[in-house]
Amino acid sequence: MKTFWTMRTGLLAALVAGLTAGCVTRERVVYQPAPPPPSTVVYTTPAPPPPQVEVRPVAPRPGYVWVPGAWVWRGHHWHWAGGYWAYPPRPGAVWVGGHYEYRGGVSVYVVGGWR
Numbered sequence: 001m002k003t004f005w006t007m008r009t010g011l012l013a014a015l016v017a018g019l020t021a022g023c024v025t026r027e028r029v030v031y032q033p034a035p036p037p038p039s040t041v042v043y044t045t046p047a048p049p050p051p052q053v054e055v056r057p058v059a060p061r062p063g064y065v066w067v068p069g070a071w072v073w074r075g076h077h078w079h080w081a082g083g084y085w086a087y088p089p090r091p092g093a094v095w096v097g098g099h100y101e102y103r104g105g106v107s108v109y110v111v112g113g114w115r
Helices: 002-021
Strands: 065-067 070-074 077-081 084-086 099-103 106-110
Touching: none
Parallel strands: none
Antiparallel strands: 065 084, 070 077, 099 106
16 A cells, blocks of 8 residues: 555656656847948948837846947948847957048948947
8 A cells, every 4th residue: 555655646746746847948049249330431422211119128147238230331232130139359448330530531330330
């Protein structure tokens, strides 16, 4: 009789462990930075559209910096590159977003990057 209760208790414990093992899950989020631009200055005629609204997720770890999304010139049109979390490449590095500058009578788009 004692063997029956021992087996029953062991089976019940194994069943409960098996059923609850799948209940605890953790989503793995992988953040990968966008590839670096081939040039820091892009000569374009049309200005980019207004920035898109983005939802900023929680930082993956302390020390990461949010790099907001931006319009990137690809060949003959603007393409939206979404924002992402990035770890600065060196202490004191600051992310400077892409912007327009007036150089020698011409408007040029300066691609964002770490400064």
